[in-house]
Amino acid sequence: MADVYNWHLGRTMSYPYPAGPGGGRQFAAVFNINRCISCQTCSMACKSTWTFSPGQELMWWNNVESKPFGGYPLNWDVNLLEMQADRDPDGQVWNPEARREVEAPYGQFEGKTIFETANGKDQVVTGYIPSNDDWKAPNIYEDAATKWAKEGVELPAHSGWFFYLQRICNHCTYPACLAACPRKAIYKREQDGVVLIDQERCRGYRKCVEACPYKKAMYRPTTRTSEKCIACYPRLEGQDPLSDGLPMETRCMVACVGKIRLQGLVQVGSDGLWVDDPRNPMYYLVHVAKVALPLYPQFGTQPNVYYIPPRWVPREYLHQMFGPGTDAAIDAYTNPSRELLAVLQLFRVTQKIIFAFDIIPGPKVADLNIGGQKQEIYDDTVVGLDSQGREIVRVPVMEPTFQRPGKLNSI
Numbered sequence: 001m002a003d004v005y006n007w008h009l010g011r012t013m014s015y016p017y018p019a020g021p022g023g024g025r026q027f028a029a030v031f032n033i034n035r036c037i038s039c040q041t042c043s044m045a046c047k048s049t050w051t052f053s054p055g056q057e058l059m060w061w062n063n064v065e066s067k068p069f070g071g072y073p074l075n076w077d078v079n080l081l082e083m084q085a086d087r088d089p090d091g092q093v094w095n096p097e098a099r100r101e102v103e104a105p106y107g108q109f110e111g112k113t114i115f116e117t118a119n120g121k122d123q124v125v126t127g128y129i130p131s132n133d134d135w136k137a138p139n140i141y142e143d144a145a146t147k148w149a150k151e152g153v154e155l156p157a158h159s160g161w162f163f164y165l166q167r168i169c170n171h172c173t174y175p176a177c178l179a180a181c182p183r184k185a186i187y188k189r190e191q192d193g194v195v196l197i198d199q200e201r202c203r204g205y206r207k208c209v210e211a212c213p214y215k216k217a218m219y220r221p222t223t224r225t226s227e228k229c230i231a232c233y234p235r236l237e238g239q240d241p242l243s244d245g246l247p248m249e250t251r252c253m254v255a256c257v258g259k260i261r262l263q264g265l266v267q268v269g270s271d272g273l274w275v276d277d278p279r280n281p282m283y284y285l286v287h288v289a290k291v292a293l294p295l296y297p298q299f300g301t302q303p304n305v306y307y308i309p310p311r312w313v314p315r316e317y318l319h320q321m322f323g324p325g326t327d328a329a330i331d332a333y334t335n336p337s338r339e340l341l342a343v344l345q346l347f348r349v350t351q352k353i354i355f356a357f358d359i360i361p362g363p364k365v366a367d368l369n370i371g372g373q374k375q376e377i378y379d380d381t382v383v384g385l386d387s388q389g390r391e392i393v394r395v396p397v398m399e400p401t402f403q404r405p406g407k408l409n410s411i
């Protein structure tokens with residue numbers, strides 16, 4: 001085991017391999033849970049591109065599940081949380097006092113990760129293989145709320161609640177799938193941090209299926225190999241003819257009807273931290289606005305998909321799912337700064353990856369009172385730039401509207 005630094009946990013942790021040299025880019029994405037309508041367009045975009053062949057019938061590299069009861073595979077997170085609680089009964093706690101900018105934005109995790117609770121004999125990672133039945137019903141418990149809200153609902157937390165959780169492979173910085181593979185068939189690319197399974201080397205032992213805490217490595221019986229999300233890497237490489245050779249967002253991102261997804265590439269330094277780049281939308285949302293958080297950071301894989309948590313869900317549930325940054329993230333989203341409001345307009349306005357943004361100040365257009373806090377709204381314009389620093393998109397904060405005349409036609 002090597003010691004590696006995990007900034008989600010704010011500490012070093014044990015991992016079977018040393019950290020990479022850094023200097024490359026890392027695939028990252030932000031999903032705004034508050035806006036998802038569970039239309040499953042993202043799921044179908046992925047399936048119709050990558051998993052439509054025999055043996056892949058039950059394979060959804062992208063899925064959207066209703067929480068708290070839904071899950072694909074069934075109960076994937078509850079099962080692992082229970083295993084972790086059994087193996088580390090007092091340890092699943094955070095010390096928010098140890099918070100430091102960039103190195104430890106959520107404080108320090110004082111419990112054990114899934115690498116640290118493993119028995120070290122037949123497991124290098126705590127995990128389990130779901131049963132065949134667990135994979136069969138990706139939408140079970142869809143739209144099932146915790147209880148009926150007979151007296152209506154009230155913010156900040158509804159008495160009856162559910163929300164949609166959008167899930168793809170996290171292209172983790174410390175992938176559990178890679179750590180567990182006895183064939184060394186799984187690798188993480190230097191240039192973009194994408195985690196891939198070499199289909200020539202894989203022998204279908206399913207150690208990755210067992211180890212991935214998010215259950216995003218899946219077994220295909222027709223080829224007797226495991227497969228997973230490939231981050232649509234030809235698009236990231238700029239091979240899609242539509243993008244003129246520029247890096248392009250993945251299929252599930254660009255298809256998103258609810259405009260909840262934004263994907264990017266961030267620069268990683270030799271210390272394993274994201275290189276200071278506040279004009280990169282990913283860096284801004286995660287490190288500056290702190291509005292987007294990793295999913296179950298306590299598992300220890302340092303996942304690279306970040307979520308803006310849902311405002312209406314009881315905080316205790318969200319703290320377990322997104323860690324101690326939850327309250328600040330919801331505050332930031334509920335009363336967005338002038339800059340954050342502008343950056344939020346960049347979600348789903350172009351297929352090309354936005355590497356930097358500029359904000360052009362505009363006039364004040366409204367004074368609002370949101371939850372007792374005064375808010376000034378400005379009609380700023382946000383400009384998105386490509387990897388070469390050229391403008392690819394320009395969006396105003398205020399959506400242009402057209403008022404129809406009272407009398408439309410002769411009817």
Ligand code: SF4
Pocket residue numbers: 035036037038039040041042043064166255256257258259260261
């Ligand atoms: S396409 Fe977007 S809005 Fe629709 S389910 Fe997927 S993430 Fe949600």
Ligand code: SF4
Pocket residue numbers: 168169170171172175176177178195211212213214215216217228301
């Ligand atoms: S989410 Fe799972 S499959 Fe994807 S890189 Fe992380 S451990 Fe591997």
Ligand code: SF4
Pocket residue numbers: 045046047050061062168169229230231232250251252253
């Ligand atoms: S990134 Fe590409 S391969 Fe991965 S889930 Fe999305 S569409 Fe599928």
